[in-house]
Amino acid sequence: MSYLTEHTNLSACNDDVSSINTRALEMMLGKEIGYLTANILSKEDSDDRTITNRYPTEYINSLDPPGLPPFKLMLKVGCPLMLLRNITLEDGLCNETRLMVVRCATRLTEAMILTGKKARNFVFIPRISLSPTSGELSFTMTRRQFPLH
Template structure:
């Protein structure tokens, strides 16, 4: 669903088309599979060589170099950025990839720190504040919640993770480029959707985790 089979000038990209067809064939069980380790069902498939990123150094460096070739020279090319994405199901892997790419971005780094605290509406909030100090909360990593220290640069691509102002184009999944930042707000330019080119302000917002093993924070 996320792989656009057409180039910017409207021509069909044969390689992307073949990749999409292969993924659909896997879902429809058209790709031959085998069993290993006494599996009850055949669930192992052979990956085509043309879809494999071979690693000579580290896997992260290899996949970033393959997907974002010539990144240093083209990091301000919005069309180049929109044509590429690296997807991973694990937050840890996404963080490591982001760190690797972030180091290659030009410009000074601005660090934004979270303001973690136990939800005031939580049961036994006072006792929980004593059991879960801020230092511990800062170390936790929740899905769809940024890390305690968010490092950003002017010109960096970012993506919204929740609906903020849908009528203005600020929806979950919207991609933007940071153009300026202050202590509590970010200024960014939308580069996807129906509001491309519009400059918006992203304020500091409250995010609440609902994971049951931790108190609301």
């Protein structure tokens, strides 16, 4: 566990992070569990046929905007994670908190906090609705997923 709290992989883009995470996950023992997101366009965009025709569901699912978890989040018990959003600051669940998966369930993930004042505390991470913070997309979407990477 000390290795997970003392080392960080710095990367310039999401593709590099995904590649590193995939290789690390493959090396870990245990069953891999995949969680798919639910992506939703805003009401205005979903009513606009020019947008829905131009951006089919498959395309939206392939997007990996900064600050959002991937469409298919792969987890294993024991794998390290980083929290992508503030959930409850008083419980130590803030953006960039390092965690380790303890248990994977359908609607939540149980994790142990690895760093900070709340290190070694066990927490539950629910699926939440997230929207990209940058304006790089020409439409507005919401992704429902565990806020983890």
